Amino acid sequence: MNTASHYHHGQWRQPVARQADFNDVDVWIDLAERLEAGLFDGIFFADQVGVQGPADGDFSGNVREGLHLPSNDPAVLLSALAVRTKHLGLAFTSSIVQAHPFDFARKVSTLDHISRGRVAWNIVTSAVENTARNFGLDHLPEREERYRWAAEYADVVYKLWEGSWDEGAVLKDRERGIYSDPAKVHRIHHEGERYRVLGPHLPSPSPQRTPVLFQAGASGPGKAFAARNAEAVFIAAPTPEVARAVIAETRALAVEAGRRAEDVKFFQALTFVIGDTEEEARAQEAHLESFISPGGYLIQMNYGNRPDGTPYPLDTPLSEVRTTGSQAVLDWTRMGVTAENPVVGDLARILTRRNRVVGSPARVADVLEEWQAAGVDGINVTNWHIPGSYQEVIDKLLPELRRRGLARTSYTPGTLRAKLFGAGDHLNDRHPAASYRGAFATGA
Template identity: 55%
Template sequence: MAQPQPLKFAAFAMNTTSHILHGAWRAPEAQQTNFNDLDHWISLAKTLEQAKFDFIFFADVVGLYDDYQGDWKKFVDSGLQIPSNDPLVLASALASHTENLGIAVTSSILQEHPFDFARKISTLDHASRGRVAWNIVTSLSSNAWRNFGYDGITRHDDRYAWAQEYVDVVYKLWEGSWDDDALIQDKESGLHADFDKVHKIHHVGERYRVEGPHLVAPSPQRTPVLFQAGSSPAGRRFAARNAEAQFIVSPNPAAAKGLIDDTRRLVAGAGRDPQDLTFFQGLSFVIGSTEEEAARKARELDDLIDPSTIIAHSAGGLGIDLGHYDLDTPIGDIETQGTQSTLLWLREAVSDREPTVRDLAELRSRSGRVVGTPEQIADRLELWRDAGVGGVNVINATIPGSYVEFAEHVLPVLCDRGLAQRDYAPGTVRAKLTGRDRLPDTHPAAGYRGAFTTNREEVSA
């Protein structure tokens, strides 16, 4: 039998103060209030690379979550992902101060035209020597859609149809617009690039018309490593066709196994190798030298967490104002066009009855939390790996403390058990994740390689 692979580890962060564990920023040692300071992020990236983390993974939003108790005051009062700065702006600086750390950035199909986005990502992939990943999202808040000129949020499944055209455009630019050997730069002859090997893509679709060519020559990965986070049926179908890594938030290993096994069947149905998709489970850690110390630290964390901000965040993801519902309202009585993964997660966590708003509030505050000694945490991570999880998105309570503590106390135990890498593999971040620099031939983006007519034929037509 093949030896089980080490888990991959990503630091789940956001260019804001209050990301997931709302209220924890009030801890005296917490430095996430320094999110405006570039040195704060450079220091964190260096810490993560020294610990051999695989990625720094930046979440992002382009609008407020929907109202809580009738307005958006709660978000400003508690710092719930506002202010929120653009993570893509940080990426080149982090790349210049690291050599191996993958840099995953979230960008919505809503916020940027695919031609310009493809150009920025290719530029960053060059600058980082192939260490960029893209978390593909469709934006789940009505405020975000209104910020970009729409009346409100597009229906859930329609957003994924939009996302499919978006990725098809960037695939054409990244994979099909330039041949590998098109850039010559021959000073003696003066020939900079071979015209016959640079192609316009002439995309005409329901939402986009893009002529091309791509303005950036092929980067080390061409297409960045592709993350996706949807757990709804439409989201999993999209991931099965496109994603190389999927961020999941299953409530336990058994639920994760069911989701992973089903999604791998979808991957095979899309004509890809089921193992070409790696699942990253979101987890946070409370670490103690003894069980008693870990339990005490968990109680201290609970004292910091603001439950009302937790539920405002969760409600915003659903696209509804849960502040107006009684806590005992069954979730099934609430109709939403927001993220379906939250409802799926809640039903998995409360499997013996219909979950309520109260369950959402109580469970979200401890979602994915692992409490114990380093050895106990390693035991738990083995169960996640046995369920098919290939990576962990490490959610922080404090920055940099959560990651420093994990690196100093847990990672050595994980390395001893073969659950974490001791050093980086060579090559691009895709090579580190999958063993290859470029997407495999079975990925739909690969179908655009060599797919476009030569320019000589166009000129003579």
């Protein structure tokens, strides 16, 4: 995230942690270049356009921790990274709440042109009450309503990206003075519950047309939305067994929606502590834990307070906790706890250790093989500090994975979608967005 403290809170205090200087674009250029040299699929930016907790509640903890506040727009940052890399995927998060779909679609097409087809969009519906108030809403809609909203939002941008411009519309015919063929550029005439968009889409088709589509919803409505729309899903399952069940359910829903199971890839969030030996890894883990801010974890997940902002008593069982944040992540956190009756007082400690893999390169690779066997396609490497957490993976883990045939040895040419799926640059015909190709050709 384009902020000082995103996932592992308190770590920005380390002298080696460059995320404290996240306003400096060179921090991110350096990281992107390292990741590309290490043959990573992409760099992925989370984002949030509000502060956790009640809409008008106390946010001094966020300010003190540097926790998502201050933060910057990742989409703007991607422009700089696009011109300093050639293969690295560039993924960013944008909520349906924060941008009108017409303007958003134009931004994404522009980024896809600049990057020559390496952009991905993480579709989120927002789960923070303050976000709703920042964009003029009286309150955050319920989860089911937010996904209904997302369904229309997605349809609008799909119509713009896939249907407004036909293939071959751009001619650049200097002799006849025709830049684009008017017969192949169309208005979309969208009229829905929330949006009325006439069109046409202002940018010409970018290399991917539609960006690679990420999603992280793990609730019932979230999984249904992902099954219809997502090409890649982020999960944070506590064990490979839980991941297996989530993946199987979502892929079955995708098949019901007319897609294939393999049309959706799954990326598990994991944090690594890697040493040349087990002893070295444990010593490094103790060093990292000395910087942990337990309060930061509770603030981010909004799990220490009731939805109305009042704190839960510390002896409240986790089974009774309800949150305006990610209920699915909270449920997964509970599943990963060995204590018989964990309470809110245990929550910060639990959150600091979730999805952590510690050990030698061989030991970590063994664990990743277990996740792969559960159906996971790749790993969302969550960092302790930038750039060191990623350099550690590049220097120590990836050589071991390559020895086992579990990591690439070179980039393949083409767009991000082509790299991830080994097929074409555009969405396949089974995706619902494909139905808008040629759908508006009868009227200009």
